[in-house]
Amino acid sequence: MTGLFLRDVRLSIAAGGGAFVALLFFLAIVAIIPFGVGPDLKLLGEIGPAVLWIGALLSGLLGLDRLFALDREDGSLDLFLMAAGRQPLVLTVFTKCLAHFAGIVLPLVLAAPLLGLLLNMTPLSIGATVLTLLVGAPAISFVGAVGAAVTVALPRGGLLVAILVLPLLIPVLIFGVAAANGAVRDPDPFLAPFLILAALTLFFAVIGPVAAAYALLVETHPIADNAADPYEEDGWFEHSDTVGQEK
């Protein structure tokens, strides 16, 4: 498990891995915001937590389609599936999610304070945003794993992952930004949304790997399953010789 974790983290940080590109994308998103909304420092400071959260979310999704596709190409996915007796596939997927978080999302979280300075955020606001990102951003990896596993066998899965995953991450975004804002704005609560955010991450830490492991299991055995499918047996062919007479 540790070996797999280290391998994945090393792969994402190494040249050609996703970490650097995701970081650049995050920087690019934050950099274009002032050109869109104007260089009003007060406004930028106010929307800063939201911008950092949305930027981290989108950048985290960037390399997700490679999460299992790379393993599928080099054959290690088959090894995971064969080793399922010794190490449950759910655990393998969970490890890979953690590695995705550590290798791709964590650098984004660590870069967030610097970008926060660009957005004129107060130290308290930056601290709160980083804290909420640390607690909430693992959910990106866990939910993203479902999208990555489901599209692993599809051509052009990349954008599809983002389309499938983003709506499911809306609650995380809502509570992450709400908690970050709650720490700064006075009447708004901090603890309640923060705890809900933590609960969401834990919930997705269970749902995500289970669904992703199941998807990998059924997606990689389509041919073996089809043989036993009732489609092929009586299915699509029975009665097809009467079709022409009905019109």
Next chain:
Amino acid sequence: MSHFAYIAVAYGGSALALAGLALWLVSDMRARRRELDHLHDAGHRRRSDRQETLREAK
């Protein structure tokens, strides 16, 4: 804009969208049906006929 106009827009838009959906489904159905008929005319019938290739070529 009068209230009636809003109601007309709501009902008209819904009717259009549902009619469009029904039309799409029916045209899709017709197209698939035609494909099946073509295949049938070409002699592709049942799975069990698979080996009897030459006879089907008629």
Next chain:
Amino acid sequence: MNENTATAKPSFITRLANPSRFIGLADRLIPWLTGIGLILTAIGLVGGWLAPEDYQQGATVRIMYLHVPFAWLAMMIYGVMTLAALGTLVWRHPIADISLKAAAPIGAVFTLLSLFTGSVWGKPMWGTWWVWDARLTSMFVLFLIYLGLIALTRATPEPGQAARAAAIVTLVGALNLPIIKFSVDWWNTLHQPASVFRAGGPTIDWSMLWPLLVAAIGFTILFSALHLTAMRTEIWRRRVHTMRRLAAQRADRTMGGTA
């Protein structure tokens, strides 16, 4: 619809696994469902026009007779798809996967229509076409999930290849929808509480309720007719696909034989 009746009788559901039998049933049911659905919808909508106007909302309350059934269908169709997803994953029922794929675009249209009618209803009430009201927002997220599922079920040239993927995403979405609803409600109360309209107010008079119920039932039956039609088409599409593949294999073999 068929899932509901099918779960009650396991033998019936098993017999429906045969696509030809399913097509036979659909052939018989579709004209009846279309007719009854159209009649009930017409009765409900005309009844709605004859019902008294709401003293607060005036004539625009007529939009309710469309909006509420559409919103109900948007959620019910997702329920049907969730059942179908379970049917695909748990029972490997071959029709379940077809049901899910066929329902997704219909569900998306009804969700879009509920957003559209809500927006047109909201314009005279709120003064703008769109408010990030909790209900509209949740519906909007549901619409996005529908679109994602449509994209997923149609992402491969082979029909049905993404069946299990779509079933898994549908189930994860079903688990997520209550959370999304909860968080959107929470988010909405945190920001300025928009003037939320309630369908006809907290208590709704019988003269307005019965047309609403009849219209809702009528639209639901119309949906089942559309759904069965789409499912039958999908079965045909897969037959065509299988036959073409077999024909290609056959041609391949003859070529190999003569060469």
